[in-house]
Amino acid sequence: MSIQSAGTRRNTPLSMRRLTAAASLAVIGSLALAACGSSGDAAAGSADKITVWHYFSDANQVKVMDDYADMFEKTHDGVTVENVFVPYDQMNSKLISAAGAKTGPDVVVFNGADAGTLALGGALAPMDTQWDAYADKDQFPESVVHSLDGVTYAVQGYVNLxxxxxxxxxxxxxxxxxxxxxxxxxxxxxxxxxxxxxxxxxxxxxxxxxxxxxxxxxxxxxxxxxxxxxxxxxxxxxxxxxxxxxxxxxxxxxxxxxxxxxxxxxxxxxxxxxxxxxxxxxxxxxxxxxxxxxxxxxxxxxxVYLGGEAEGIGSFAKNPDLAWEYLEGTYFSADGQIVAVNNVGSLPSRADAGQDPAVTDNELLKPFAETIVRFGANYPxxxxxxxxxxxxxxxxxxxxxxxxxxxxxxxxxxxxxxxxxxxxxxx
The missing domain is CATH 3.40.190.10 (Periplasmic binding protein-like II)
Structure with missing residues (x-):
């Protein structure tokens, strides 16, 4: 049990009987050590802009998107990140419709359970080449890597429950x-x-x-x-x-x-x-x-389902290489995952980020870590x-x-x- 007093701002981090053990243990092991926008139909941009579609309306979740944009723009001079809000219940249909018209966003942030649906609908680009070459991929459990027929289409930067x-x-x-x-x-x-x-x-x-x-x-x-x-x-x-x-x-x-x-x-x-x-x-x-x-x-x-948003590259991204650099520097980086922890409270998917004090010192995260062990279920x-x-x-x-x-x-x-x-x- 954990209790927090109102008005005390803490560094609180973002939005299966299996998530495989590796994902659970990365977070739970570290906790144990410590305790015992615009809207609508915008398409991808020009050579100096990438668009990121998401469905967040909560102010803290929107702040994560804004912080990621700032992080990326500071390390990529002249590049602009445009965060585009798409309502949750319209995300899949808009992505698949856009792909049918050979357009759409550079980066997609979506319900991880929908990875198969979006891949089958042609809305996500394969990420095998980028993911296989990613130096830090060993920090991620296989359970947060979304594949279909052996092809990787998206990865989760965090876990929610x-x-x-x-x-x-x-x-x-x-x-x-x-x-x-x-x-x-x-x-x-x-x-x-x-x-x-x-x-x-x-x-x-x-x-x-x-x-x-x-x-x-x-x-x-x-x-x-x-x-x-x-x-x-x-x-x-x-x-x-x-x-x-x-x-x-x-x-x-x-x-x-x-x-x-x-x-x-x-x-x-x-x-x-x-x-x-x-x-x-x-x-x-x-x-x-x-x-x-x-x-x-x-x-x-x-x-209790273990879910969270997955991140992928749009199948008709105009800047797929820049889109990958964005993901690598934000959602998939250790620093980026701690941004999500501090603003919202999501559990990092990286093993090293799961050992950060922002996670291990957070009393409110412990009941969620306990839930992973006791009730965690695959989603879907x-x-x-x-x-x-x-x-x-x-x-x-x-x-x-x-x-x-x-x-x-x-x-x-x-x-x-x-x-x-x-x-x-x-x-």
Missing amino acids: LGLWYNADILAEIGVEPPTTIDELESDMAAAKDAGYSGITLSGLPQSQGEWQAFPWLSTEGFTYEAPDAAALEAGLARARGWVEDGYLTQEAVTWDQTVPFQKFAAGGVAFAQNGNWQMGTAASDAKFKYGVVPLPLGDDGQ SSVIPAAAVADVQLTMGQTWSAVLGGQKSPADAATSAVATIDGLLKK
Whole structure:
């Protein structure tokens, strides 16, 4: 457990039962040693400019992009980096559409789980030549290198995952400790509601962000993609719908991406937030109360995706060599990964960066490191064919959202979703 007082600005760093052990151990081993824009359709630029497409709206995540631009421009005289905001739910379609028109960005920062989808859609250029020649590639575990049919298309500069943030002031007022089981969580939310507070914030969007946030609660009831079971899925959906019916979770969550729920939590008046390590910067700058993080209170079967953004080169980049130099000097460099740590709170993917004091001295990162060991799960599941990832995530996100919003019963939603997923897994 870790608690941080509001108003104290810390150097808090950016946004599988397997992420392979190497990725986990690079961070967890170092922690153990310490503790025990513009928008839209812009295409790539001229010889002295590169464009970087991203979907960040949180101020701290945008600052990382701005800091990277500054880093690169200072070492490349006369070069301009243009960061281009593309909404999360439009990123893949815009990238694939741009590739179809033989245009697009120089650099792409995207949901790592979508690497296969984008590669199959022709939106990413192969990076084998650059990656194989990269002197520091041994600092990265294979699990953050995204390949399809033996071809490397992108690499993650960091790892992100979910935990349970809590308002320590509210918990002290209602006389409870941070929960370690779901029963304790629900009891705490009931007490918070009785005291006039909201119980929890999370995302219920009907797309991949919803699936990302739903999976821990579904998996703890025994649902997996290896053997999709409608009864297990129904149990997970029914529990979450109960939170809405009991008044712990607002039904407005179906309209929230992962940024909005944390903004609601940081504003005060909410006991818990299911959100990620990348929110540390927002917590430090916005929360006016004591807060902390614990692992999500899941059962033995619970799983938490290990994700984060991957970075690649657009398939029709006008400056692919300069794009690689940008990635090498920002996302993939040790110094660049610490920029992301300090601004946002992401876990570095480089082994050496994982041993930096910015990581090892950060109490808030320890619960996330513990989660990697206890609950870490591949994102996406390795049993989902690359061509089916987007459809599976969409199906589950829509299912989660429909139940939270009351459009479908847990039983009907689970039966329909499992039938669809079974067909997608056979692609």
